[in-house]
Amino acid sequence: MGAAQSRHEVVPDWPQLPEGHVLGLCAGVGVDAQNRVFVFHRSGRKWANPFPKEPIDASTVSAFDGATGKLLFAWGAGRFIMPHGLAVDHEGMLWLTDVGLHQVFRCTPEGKVLLTLGEAGAPGxxxxxxxxxxxxxxxxxxxxxxxxxxxxSRVVKFTAAGKFDFEWGTKGQANGQFSLPHGIAVDALGRIIVCDRENERLQLFAARGAFLDVWKSPGIGKPYGVEVGADGHIHVIDGGSPSLKREQRGKAVELDARGNVIASYGRPGSGPGEFQLGHDIAVGPDGAVYVAEGTGARVQKFVRKN
Structure with missing residues (x-):
């Protein structure tokens, strides 16, 4: 494990935030083919029960140049209640989930809404x-x-037009059940990988929801976010499992297609390369890894050492 931990290093002073541009809790992160890094953030809003009714006044989506960390543009002011997930599809469009609105959005990189699923403020x-x-x-x-x-505690499949296709999953600990499915990705083999967060495991499924495998170990920890790189390796951010010793809580993990840990880096803390509640993870076209932090309220960039 010691050798694996030297595989990645943090890029200092990335990103470059203009004065007054507050990210707050960074919930989602994704990278497009142009190496633009999109961050879905809460701009100072805290998780509260019940959620506030009014949208966040400040921008909630920030786009950075992956190479330089320069802020390219930002949008989303007055639109979201509680930002959560962000994914970039093969056409470069953004998919955003808002846990406060109970909705899913497909948007252009500049913020035009192309598709909306769910009813605003109406859980079901x-x-x-x-x-x-x-x-x-x-x-x-x-x-x-x-x-x-x-x-x-379910996964729902939709057609490209946004029509319901099928669903699977119930609350529980058995194979195919979930306790907070928090992150989701598809790998090169077509497997659906789900961060079953509170069960502290990854579950893998076939395209129609048939259970394939479960990966659970201290090396993986408590998976919050997952993304698959161009090389087929699976990147996971461990938000920090209370079942582990403190020094083992909170790390980024790189897995091969069989679930073996290739690399593990980061540790709890607020310094460069350390994590305070890693919440999501993304991989750029050049292989750089980006981690969005909750409590840490930042995004960090990691590159593979030469």
């Missing part, structure tokens, strides 16, 4: 509603999966 468990949806994974044909989420 049927084909037209979500209850605190967390993340989205998109296939090349445009169809997509939604992890739904904090209350419903």
């Amino acid at each position: 468990a049927d084909q037209a509603h979500f209850n605190l949806p967390t993340d989205v994974a998109v296939l090349r044909d445009g169809s997509f999966y939604v992890s739904d989420g904090y209350k419903n």
Whole structure:
């Protein structure tokens, strides 16, 4: 494990935030083919029960140049209640989940809404509603999966047009059950990988929801976010499991296609390369890894050492 921990290093002073541009809790992160890094953030809003009714006044989506960290543009002011997941599809469009609105959005990189699923402010468990949806994974044909989420403990599949296709999952600890499906991704083999957060494991499924495998170990920890790189490696951010010793809580993990840990880096803390509640993870076209932090309220960039 010692050798694996030297595989990645943090890029200091990334990103470059203009004065007065506050990210706050960074919930989602994704990278497009142009190496633009999109961050879905709460701009100072705290998780509260019940959620506020009014949208966040400040911008909630910030786009950075992956190479330099320069802020390119930002949008989303007055539109979101509680930002959560962000994914970038094969056409470069953004998929956002808002756990406060109980909705899923497909948007252009500049913020034009192309598709909306769910009813604003109306939780539910049927084909037209979500209850605190967390993340989205998109296939090349445009169809997509939604992890739904904090209350419903299910994964829902939709067609490219946004029509309900099928769903699976209930609350529990058995194979195919979930306790907070929090992040979701599709790998090169077509497997659906779900961060079963409170069960502290990754579950893998076939395209129609058939259970394939479960990966659970201290090396993986408590998976919050997952993304698959161009090389087929699976990147996971461990938000920090209370079942582990403190020094083992909170790390980024790189897995091979069989679930073996290739690399593990980061540790709890507020310094460069350390994590305070890592919440999501993304991989750029150049292999750089980006981690969005909750409590840490920042995004960090990691590159592979030469």
